[in-house]
Amino acid sequence: MTKGPRDKRMTIDEVVATLEDGITLGIGGWGPRRKPMALVRAILRSELKDLTLVSWGGADVGLLVRAGKVKKLVYAFVSLDSVPLEPNFQKARQEGTIPEVVELDEGMFQTGLQAAAQRLPFLPMRAGLGSDVLVNNPWIKTVTSPYDDGQELVAVPALELDVGLVHLNRADRHGNATYLGPDPYFDDLFCMAAERAYVSCEQVVDTAGLTVDAPVQRLLVSRMMVDGVVETPNGAHFTTCTPDYERDERFQRAYAAAAGGSDEEWAAFEERFLSGDEAAYQAAIAEFAKEQAQ
Amino acid sequence: MTPTRADVCAAAIADAFADDGELFASPMGLLPMLGVRLCRLTQNPDLVISDGESLFLASPPPLFAQHSVERDVVEGWIPFRRVFDVVAYGKRHVMMGATQVDRHGNQNISAIGDFTQPKRQLLGSRGAPGNTVNNRTSYWVPKHSPRVFVEKVDIVSGVGPARAKAAGKGASRYHDIHRIVSNLAVFDVRGPGDTLRLLSVHPGVTLDEVREASGCDLHVDADGAIPETRLPTAEELVLVNEVLDPKGLRFKEVPQDA
Numbered sequence: 001m002t003k004g005p006r007d008k009r010m011t012i013d014e015v016v017a018t019l020e021d022g023i024t025l026g027i028g029g030w031g032p033r034r035k036p037m038a039l040v041r042a043i044l045r046s047e048l049k050d051l052t053l054v055s056w057g058g059a060d061v062g063l064l065v066r067a068g069k070v071k072k073l074v075y076a077f078v079s080l081d082s083v084p085l086e087p088n089f090q091k092a093r094q095e096g097t098i099p100e101v102v103e104l105d106e107g108m109f110q111t112g113l114q115a116a117a118q119r120l121p122f123l124p125m126r127a128g129l130g131s132d133v134l135v136n137n138p139w140i141k142t143v144t145s146p147y148d149d150g151q152e153l154v155a156v157p158a159l160e161l162d163v164g165l166v167h168l169n170r171a172d173r174h175g176n177a178t179y180l181g182p183d184p185y186f187d188d189l190f191c192m193a194a195e196r197a198y199v200s201c202e203q204v205v206d207t208a209g210l211t212v213d214a215p216v217q218r219l220l221v222s223r224m225m226v227d228g229v230v231e232t233p234n235g236a237h238f239t240t241c242t243p244d245y246e247r248d249e250r251f252q253r254a255y256a257a258a259a260g261g262s263d264e265e266w267a268a269f270e271e272r273f274l275s276g277d278e279a280a281y282q283a284a285i286a287e288f289a290k291e292q293a294q
Numbered sequence: 295m296t297p298t299r300a301d302v303c304a305a306a307i308a309d310a311f312a313d314d315g316e317l318f319a320s321p322m323g324l325l326p327m328l329g330v331r332l333c334r335l336t337q338n339p340d341l342v343i344s345d346g347e348s349l350f351l352a353s354p355p356p357l358f359a360q361h362s363v364e365r366d367v368v369e370g371w372i373p374f375r376r377v378f379d380v381v382a383y384g385k386r387h388v389m390m391g392a393t394q395v396d397r398h399g400n401q402n403i404s405a406i407g408d409f410t411q412p413k414r415q416l417l418g419s420r421g422a423p424g425n426t427v428n429n430r431t432s433y434w435v436p437k438h439s440p441r442v443f444v445e446k447v448d449i450v451s452g453v454g455p456a457r458a459k460a461a462g463k464g465a466s467r468y469h470d471i472h473r474i475v476s477n478l479a480v481f482d483v484r485g486p487g488d489t490l491r492l493l494s495v496h497p498g499v500t501l502d503e504v505r506e507a508s509g510c511d512l513h514v515d516a517d518g519a520i521p522e523t524r525l526p527t528a529e530e531l532v533l534v535n536e537v538l539d540p541k542g543l544r545f546k547e548v549p550q551d552a
Binding site: 030075076078079089090093094103104105107108110125126127129130131132133135136142149151152153183184185186 | 347348378382404405409410413414415416417419420422426427449450451463464467468
């Protein structure tokens with residue numbers, strides 16, 4: 001009897017049960033694109049608090065700051081693209097409800113994840129020099145090249161994560177995973193920068209199935225980087241998960257209107273869409289889509 | 295065809311990319327996308343352009359057209375991670391927006407007010423700090439006003455030349471703020487002490503109007519005889535109206551009657 005790699009399939013709730021108050025959580029994807037929203041929704045339902053959130057942010061950031069889950073936010077932008085300014089994030093910043101914020105240049109953010117993924121304390125780059133990123137984050141230091149050029153560069157600190165959460169199109173039960181859309185984003189880096197990483201996906205398939213229709217170059221994430229796999233169909237909703245589905249613009253507009261509206265409007269949105277489990281969410285958005293189609 | 299203000303802006307943006315040679319032209323926003331594509335079809339056919347997502351396209355499609363395998367020939371792959379590579383590589387000219395831009399060429403897209411608790415939270419710095427110290431950077435301002443052109447930005451996202459010099463050669467070596475194009479005029483940052491300098495005013499706009507619409511001093515060379523921004527050519531007007539923006543999306547940013 002030969003042995004195979006272990007089966008890492010979990011449920012959404014089992015993943016969230018491994019998380020603890022105060023951890024540093026990296027969320028993959030990019031803005032309103034391929035975000036592990038089913039896992040984010042489960043965190044909203046949990047008792048988790050005091051999170052440090054590291055994200056090129058979209059509604060993942062908006063939802064978690066609105067729910068008061070975030071003690072520290074590390075971001076380079078928070079945007080829904082077709083709605084440029086994320087209303088929940090805006091509100092939280094303007095009301096001062098996020099205790100600590102670290103705003104980086106978006107390229108510094110990648111460099112910080114690379115440093116963490118390579119187990120280095122920092123990596124040098126130009127981005128940040130002369131800007132208020134260094135003024136507002138005086139703990140970020142510069143480093144002088146030891147070579148003849150003697151240039152002063154930013155020593156971008158490693159963005160070390162306790163846990164990385166990413167959403168891909170397909171995965172096998174061992175944690176190998178492919179993206180089928182146009183852009184890998186940085187999901188491999190989020191996994192490698194983290195102590196533990198969880199992959200949610202549209203569909204769990206046999207390992208052989210991963211490369212039936214997709215070239216091997218799309219195998220972005222290797223099982224050695226992954227601790228758990230969750231099948232969450234439509235789990236990136238309402239962000240993109242090309243080619244499985246595009247962004248749900250109608251729902252995003254409804255989200256943005258509620259988030260930017262009165263407390264009552266937000267409470268009604270929460271009650272309708274976010275008060276139940278993932279199955280209840282999927283049922284509620286199916287009902288919403290039906291209403292909109294009429 | 296009578297050129298509209300939006301057409302004048304598109305041609306002025308195209309001019310900003312005309313001498314770039316073979317590099318990645320990276321427009322943020324509608325008019326910049328139009329101007330870059332116009333430039334690629336006329337003055338600088340070597341420009342490398344993208345679909346705004348992750349593909350380099352061999353020829354420019356109309357604004358916001360869905361990518362079409364039948365129409366668009368793909369010549370490269372530019373996902374976000376490779377955009378960062380090209381920023382550091384340097385063969386890139388980005389034209390960004392600016393919620394504020396100041397006399398010293400600093401740009402703000404981060405927040406209005408105090409950073410700790412802003413009056414108005416904007417996008418965040420995005421790539422502005424990295425862009426400005428790595429590759430050629432220009433700005434597009436669709437609605438020139440004293441709230442946009444300010445004496446001093448609230449938060450420095452994009453770095454102006456004086457701050458880049460003060461930060462040392464790591465910051466200044468590749469720093470290159472090229473043009474600031476607004477709906478009223480065209481600027482660079484080669485005024486005294488690396489400040490805003492007015493290069494041209496759009497046809498139908500007076501110098502006084504530009505000054506009134508600005509919350510900071512604008513340097514004017516010599517005797518104040520400011521040239522008019524050129525009118526688009528007949529070829530450019532045909533390309534804009536019939537090929538790149540037949541739906542007139544540009545008028546959402548710069549209204550037709552302006």
